[in-house]
Amino acid sequence: MCTQLFDPKVDYVFKNIFGSEKHPRILISFLNACIKPKEPIVEVKLKNTEITKEYIEDSFSRLDILAKTSTGELINIEMQRADERNMVKRSLYYWSKAYISEYTGKGAYANLPRTICINVLDFILLEEEKFHNKYLIQNTSNNNLLTDTLELHFIEIPKMKDIDESDLLSIWVGFLEDPNNEKVISLERKVEELQEAKEELARISRDPKEAENYRMRENARNDRLNALLSAEEKGERKAKLEIARLSLKNGLSIEIVSQITGLSLEEIKNL
Template identity: 50%
Template sequence: MRRTLLNPKIDFVFKKIFGSEEHPEILISFLNAVLKPQKPIVSVEIKNSDLEKEYIEDKCSRLDVKALTSNKEIINIEIQLKNEYNMIQRSLYYWSKLYEEQLSEGDRYDKLSRTVCINILDFKYLKNDRFHNGYRLKEIETNEELTDLQEIHFIEIPKLKRFESTEEIVDLLEGWVEFLRDPESEVIRKLEMSNKEIREAKDELYRLSRNSKERELYYLREKSLRDEISALANAEEKGLKEGLKQGLLEGKLESARSLLDILDDDTIATKLNMDVDIIKKLRIETLKK
């Protein structure tokens, strides 16, 4: 039976491919495509390649990729499947932690390195049509850049246009995002023939997909993420219902206020299908004003 490829957007698989110490060229190529540095990155030191089983099963854990580049940059890459409506705040928090953790007591501030957070999102988040946005600190009126020590990127997979052929791909980052979106697309099949890093990533994805132990861990992680997404969806639904319920109550109270001068409490309660005690309380509050 033919086995399908694992989904590279699941953070467990993403980390296995892009955070692999055996295949650093994959991460180097991806980072150069995202950051487009004047001095290309030529090597990376991956900081968190270990994956313990308890983290895989923990739906609250972050399986991100951390690395130090040959340009002395600290990089953090996180991939998110579900919109929690807090990515900006969350990214600033993680950026500040990475920046602060560089110093020990007594260290000088000039030892702090450029720190970059890259957020890959499987949903639309920012209010523009670009699939890739990068931000730094700038002066409000002149747009003058204060520093490049802080840099935060958002890559929104659903905003990437659909490609009919490799000729339409003008930027390597488009190729990498297409790989994450659909590693078996015809475009990727052609692109991997000319790009060795994408071919290497595809080979690693094949290896993971064929390995029974890796597939077992993948399904554990997929389940934990599915549980997390389900919990978020339930919370959203509950919040929506509570909001509608509150809005309906406010509407009824407003209608009741308009009837206080012309109808008695029992009649108002009957007409609006409300508890008469609420109407009586509303009348008392109105008389006090």
């Protein structure tokens, strides 16, 4: 009987595959595919490998990956499945936290490392055609680069329509979208790290303890989404009530105010 594979886009699973000290080649392959550095990354050291039960059950915890390359760059990777309408500022915030984490004091600003944030998104965020976009600090008049210290990547999974076999990042995104995709399966024979990731995903999916962690993480995510939805609904209702008050103040009838706001006649009478 075949094991149903977990969704690798669940942050708990994503971190176990790409942020595992046992499988550094997977992360190195993904980073080289995304960043495309002039000199390939050959070694990484993970800085936050612990995944406690408290982190799994906390709906507002981040199961990100923070790594440092052998040449000193800091790289933060986050898998985000829901659009909470704060992704750009959130990425800048976590970039800043990673960046200053290396500050040793005494004005040693020159030693602060190049810091890269990679945001893997299961939703569309940007008004860009490509599924992978990189942002730097550049002069707006001539595009001269001010510094390579800040680098933000956004990978929008839904924008990739088909796997490009010549692009390793496209292959990795295909794996995240559907590890059982026929093209992904065929490429496992050519890309050793992809096969290693698939085997690790299968191992996690067979493990009863991992299955419980997976379930808890999904429950935590649902709790977070419900909390955000409830907050939005409260905000919308507050706005409707304010519009109703102003409309009544300006002489509109209760019936018209009800049509405008969607509030019941009883709700408007009670204002």
